[in-house]
Amino acid sequence: MNENETPRAAELLTPEQLKQAAFDWGLTPYEYERILEGLGRQPTLTEIAMFSVEWCEHCGYPKSRNVLGMLPNTSASVEVLVGADSGGFYLTPDLAVVMKVESHNHPSQVEPYQGAATGVGGIIRDIFTCGARPVAAGNSLRFGSLSDPYTRHLLRGVVKGVGDYGNSIGVPTLAGEVSFNASYTGNCLVNAMAVGIAPTDRLLSAAARGAGNPVLYAGSRTGRDGIGGCSVLASHEFGEGEEKRPTVQIGDPFTEKRLIEACLEAATTGWIVAMKDMGAAGVTCTTSEMSAEGGMGMRIDLQRIPRRESGMQPYEVLMSESQERMLMVVARGHEDDVIRLFGRWELSAVVIGEVTDDGILTVLDGGEEVAALPAQFLTTPPRYDLPYERPAYLSEKWAYDLSAVPEPESYGEALLTLIGSPNLCSRQWVTEQYDHTVQANTVQGPGGDAGIIRVREAAPLGVAVTMDGSSRLVYLDPYEGARLLVAEAARNLACVGAEPKIVTDGLNFGNPDKPDRYYQFREAVRGIADACREFELAVISGNVSFYNESPEGPIHPTPIIGMLGVVPDVNRTASIGFRADGDRVILVGASGCPGSLAGSEYLAVLHGVEAGRPLSVSVSDEKRVQCVVRDMVRSGLAVTAHDLSEGGLAVALAECAIRGRRGARIRLPDVASAEALFGEAPSRVIATVAADRISEAAAQLATAGVPWVDLGEVGGDQLSIEGTLEVGVDELEARWEQTIPSVMSP
Amino acid sequence: MARARITIRLKPTVLDTQGAVVKTALHSLGFDGVLDVHMGKSIQLDLEAGVGRSEVEAMCRQLLANPVIEDFEIELTDGANA
Amino acid sequence: MARARITIRLKPTVLDTQGAVVKTALHSLGFDGVLDVHMGKSIQLDLEAGVGRSEVEAMCRQLLANPVIEDFEIELTDGANA
């Protein structure tokens, strides 16, 4: 840009004051130098605000982008959709599926209800902004110990927030997880995921094109909500910047629902050149990123933006995170058509500027120019390769002697304790607050290994989704833990008969400026990347959340995997509950698994220990197991299937019994031990097969080259493991059901 | 017995989604004289004699109001200690 | 500008489940002096001068309260016509 046209507002502050403002908004001295150098002049205050949000981790990913480059974003097995806000793939030549995860950790810790609600609102906008109808939602929630009253306050608020928002807009919640660990005390995690489906010819781009095309703002009015939320709130550890916490954002699902319908209708008209939702950094983010993506510029006037509050400064309008707002580039001449269309949905849409071909984002406030920045420069923050160092605790944790773990006095009691423990007990108190049948496509709701929806436009085709996180195993071994996580998510899909296709990842970590935390981050991403490559999965979208620390320390590193798979025929899926007396119960996968108590729930719950060196998963073994299980489910040979994860074999059997309301008589292949019952070795699934088809199953498993054992049969009202334990299914169910309700009531 | 009447309102800068809908509805019913609508909660507490304002304030801060987004107001009647 | 403050409460014959929940929660926080809790809504209307009580009553009857389950009370301030 022309240096002589330095916007006037700059002259109001001295260079020193401007620099100070930049630091207050979270820019570093290095970054400030880059800005001066890139612009060749002093920035205005408004411009500094814009850089501070665009260059923060939440929008610009300066500290993670290099590492994220390891993730495979294509795969040989799917045609991946790139360019959209949330990535996806082509389910059929005519239908695209998009999916994304987003964190709302810090807002939820401050205000659980609104923080979680706006998290759902934001991720849903990411989906319909590309022309896709949201068809499924998921959420991964992590809190401190359930015995802490503040955890319960957060849990109550977050679950209600997730539920109220998703329920109102009519998107079924099908997958997710809730777990408790002391490391989240003071910093809960709320990751929301959404899946959408679009006819391929209605997919919308987010790239501004066509100089002279009008730029429209639609939806709610702008207030001072969450100003600088992404740069300030998400870039500080809790405790260190309490007074910097800006006002929280408030969600309005009623407006969002109308926005969904209006935007999807608009997507059918051909009038929309590009669309993007205003999430973090609102107007700044949408105008600059849409411009940059299209290689264009924009000229907008802030005075035309509908406001909810008076006296807002230009930087406030630009940084506001008011919810339920969209930005659109419309084909010239159709602005009134679009405004009328939104009007029919009782929403306002206004022209706030136009696309330019100079590559400059020019911001006017009435007559006055308050910013003029090259869009490309504004959206390209410096990237950092931060120092990293293997955390000191790892060697100590790995040295933990698993052979010294005493056997429990009673295996039955141990099972009851585990099944009633906060991380393994029933999630019904949570999932019942989420509508999971709306849209009338839900083949399997929450509570199984994966949620399944029918795709009505392509019936009997369906998609299955799962959302899994790992923290203890990643804490104990960031690389192997992350690989185990990807394997588990894929296994969940295999158990319902789905073939995994795409991944979205939510990466929740501590302060990246601390080398041990950055090590966790790098290694976990490397683990996800390697595992996804081995599974031929494309990571099509994701989210990074750093600075998850409280005065007590960092959270356990917590990557979350959202994975989606294809079910060719929704009439051929499996669920986990035992179905019929006499069915054979088989364990697919290895039985004796030395070392599998490392990092297990058993160790944590019964011995209060988080230690050991997690096993390494062999992806080729894992794939063989998953493949044969998937085939058996699809052919109907496997009547039920359930993957083994936290709590190991005994807990998995108990879950099958509880959900099927019938017992089983089991004989273990090896000597009973805590390791055999509760070890968490990967690549294992329990399936049931009709007794008269067991030889068919045996043949198929042999052909697949997968180890397996016949454990016994379904029947009776006890879960009995010969010579080891015998527990009534009613008693298991009672212990499993009561844990959360008993502490959450009233 | 004493009684406390607590009124809880969203802070003025916080978006009042309900108020906006109710205002539109009142206008559509022809009540054009309504300039603005603010939705809030009203909680009435029946209290043992001797429960004073400071205790009611503690209830508001700890449970009844959400200090991040709400303000509260307390009125005491019938001989509650001020 | 006039202002009306409307308090809407469940009729005594309707079970106040929220009040019961809040009461238990207050007790569990140690506020034992709470005998009973009644939850209601408080709606504040900013009104053009000249809007009187009868009009606000009409708003309550038509929209703001549901006469099957709720009672309402109106307080007018700042020079609204009585």
Add this chain to the structure above:
Amino acid sequence: MSALPPLNWGVVVFPGTNCEIETVYVLKELLGQDARTVWHRETDLSEFDGLILAGGFAHGDYLRAGAVARFSPVMDSISRFAADGGAVVGICNGFQVLVEAGLLPGAMLHNRSRRFLSRWVNLRAEASSSPLLSGLTPGEVFRVPAAHGEGCFFADPDVLAEMTANGQIAFRYCGEDGAVTDTANPNGSLECIAGVTNAGGNVLALMPHPERAAEAVLGGDDGRRILESIIRGARPRLARAA
């Protein structure tokens, strides 16, 4: 069903309604009916044989569920449609709108747990005098999903007595065996009431979602039988005009 000519259904959509797409789908694709959505600003309903107020959160359910929707332009036409004897069916949010509008007696309160509740429930068909339910046998049990936060039906004792005497109770929540007990009551509804009709029997509403239980692959098709009964019992517009 195939013997009868299809009826034409209007599925009423307020801003915030969210079950209209599947309701139209079930009517058209599974039950062979004609159906289209009706935006809440439409007032001419003369083309329809019956109306369904679909589930969702009309106007965000702000203030009270259904309170604001009651003043939508379409509501006067719905009242006239009902007064003419046309079938008007409210599902979930539609139930809330119909009680707020006074087309059905009673009122709706928040669930007793104060939590939204999404769960498959069992419904027992009651001895109803409504033609819309004449295809059901009293005592028959239907398993269908429920998903609501404000589904606790309330009516004054005299109103309830009158409704009961008139055969206006359509469904009650029950156990798998049909027993109406407190434990089967998901939301604290008065006398486990899950569905009611007006005195004329042509306005019917229920909280659970029969349209979500119309196909075995989705977990059950009991809801389909409820919808089929409604379709058979609706008085087509030609019959009403005559």
